[in-house]
Amino acid sequence: TINSFGGGRKFIAGNRCERPITKRVPSNDMNMYSYxxxxxxxxxxxxxxxxxxxxxxxxxxxxxxxxxxxxxxxxxxxxxxxxxxxxxxxxxxxxxxxxxxxxxxxxxxxxxxxxxxxxxxxxxxxxxxxxxxxxxxxxxxxxxxxxxxxxxxxxxxxxxxxxxxxxxxxxxxxxxxxxxxxxxxxxxxxxxxxxxxxxxxxxxxxxxxxxNYRKKVIAKGNEIIEKAEKEGKLIFVLAGRPYHIDPEINHGIDKLISGFNVAIISEDVVSPRVEKFNTHVLNQWTYHSRLYAAAKYVSTRKDMELVQLVSFGCGVDAITTDEVREILERNNKIYTQIKIDEITNLGAVKIRIRSLLAAIDND
Incomplete structure (x- = not known):
């Protein structure tokens, strides 16, 4: 949709690809999903x-x-x-x-x-x-x-x-x-x-x-964190499952978020930095354990926020979402969840991310 205003000004909405409009190309060198x-x-x-x-x-x-x-x-x-x-x-x-x-x-x-x-x-x-x-x-x-x-x-x-x-x-x-x-x-x-x-x-x-694969992932993650720290960038832990790096599943959410000038890492980059701790739920799934550990680590960093990707139809994520939320909110962090399925409309995702960034600024 193109809305025209006086003085030749235009506002374009509903275009999923912002590159021709903003002339911004999200950087992949600080995007763990792309790596x-x-x-x-x-x-x-x-x-x-x-x-x-x-x-x-x-x-x-x-x-x-x-x-x-x-x-x-x-x-x-x-x-x-x-x-x-x-x-x-x-x-x-x-x-x-x-x-x-x-x-x-x-x-x-x-x-x-x-x-x-x-x-x-x-x-x-x-x-x-x-x-x-x-x-x-x-x-x-x-x-x-x-x-x-x-x-x-x-x-x-x-x-x-x-x-x-x-x-x-x-x-x-x-x-x-x-x-x-x-x-x-x-x-x-x-x-x-x-x-x-x-x-x-x-x-x-x-x-x-x-x-060796795990070492490369950890090394790249550490590199992204160090670079973000030097540049004063906010770091988003885009937390989910290994398959959420699939662009057809995440619908380019990682690139959309990196377009807000933030660094993107995955939960398995920071989960090894945390020792095993008690949770309110039975902690028996490997992917879940990473989510909880990542949430705990993010809670110790002012420059990090966690966004959890959840696939529709994932029954066990009914457990993880409550536990991750509790870990974050107990430490005065904002919990943000994005549910994804085969529908590709990212309008609501943009609103969620902008709201999160605004809340961080106000804080």
Whole structure:
């Protein structure tokens, strides 16, 4: 909408892209979400004699792809991931979604798997993972049920999955000592020519790769914090799940917020700075533990604010939102929540962020 005023002045509203209007381009060098996407895209397929192995890029794979990429590359598979999420990709798998109440990130997995099938993947690897890595922040370290067991939904609702070799076995990456033997037991059923020694070497490399990935994320996060401190910039912890860095899921909220001249980091950058502490809820989910730790850390910093991203249909976030709010407000911090689904209108988000910044200024 263009409103014209006297003197040739105009006010333009409703345009999602502000760049041609404000001539401002949000900086990506202080945006952790952009950095993570770029880092994950750096893992390129390497030709392997055991054939092509596709991994659907969604849910927990936004964090664990480095692990599985290195593991299967070392086992001489050509590992590739599904392309970036898009509306077209979502629609590819839309007809196979059994429940409309599940969160949008889970719905997207149908499109990712269908795309891998259409691209000619010989094998698709999408494992069930009850546990995540233990970061010693909570009482346990589970994945939420959707993240943990969604491969079962894919197997039982996508007819085309029978066109490929689909591996959805249960793995325990949280136990490095047991992982090689257990992984060999499962994978040798699918690939009889595998040897235990091969799997042991690949597992060692995979854990090293995941550790290196985490170190890069932490280092970049620390760099953003230090640069923001020097420039006197406000730092926003855009807290959510690993898959919230997917632009199709967050709808560019990270870039929108960085357009307000603030630095963007994710919750896993600051959560390691906090020791385990008591919460009012059972703290048994890895992603939740990070949220609580990030909220506690933000509470100690005048130059940091936390904005929580919540996907519609995420049942367990009914717990996290109350706990994160309580941690922040107990320390006189403002709690801001942004709910997101497949709808892309960011008008309300702008209002929330402007209101938060105004409240900070008044304070």
């Amino acid at each position: 993570k996407l770029k880092l994950l895209d750096s893992y390129k397929p390497v030709e392997g004699v055991r054939g092509k192995l596709g991994i659907p890029m969604g849910l927990n794979m936004y964090e664990l792809y480095p692990f599985w990429y290195r593991f299967f590359t070392e086992l001489k598979f050509e590992v590739f991931k599904s392309p970036h999420s898009s509306r077209k990709l979502y629609q590819r798998g839309q007809q196979t979604i059994p429940s409309d109440t599940v969160c949008f990130p889970a719905k997207l997995m149908h499109g990712h798997v269908q795309t891998l099938i259409d691209q000619g993947a010989e094998t698709i690897f999408y494992p069930c993972l009850t546990y995540n890595f233990d970061e010693h922040l909570g009482d346990n370290h589970y994945n939420c049920p959707v993240v943990a067991y969604y491969p079962e939904v894919i197997k039982n609702n996508m007819k085309d999955i029978n066109k490929v070799h689909f591996i959805k076995d249960y793995f325990g990456i949280h136990r490095p000592k047991d992982f090689p033997n257990k992984a060999y037991e499962k994978l040798s059923f699918h690939f009889p020519d595998l040897t235990l020694n091969e799997v042991r070497i690949a597992a060692k490399k995979a854990y090293e790769e995941q550790d």
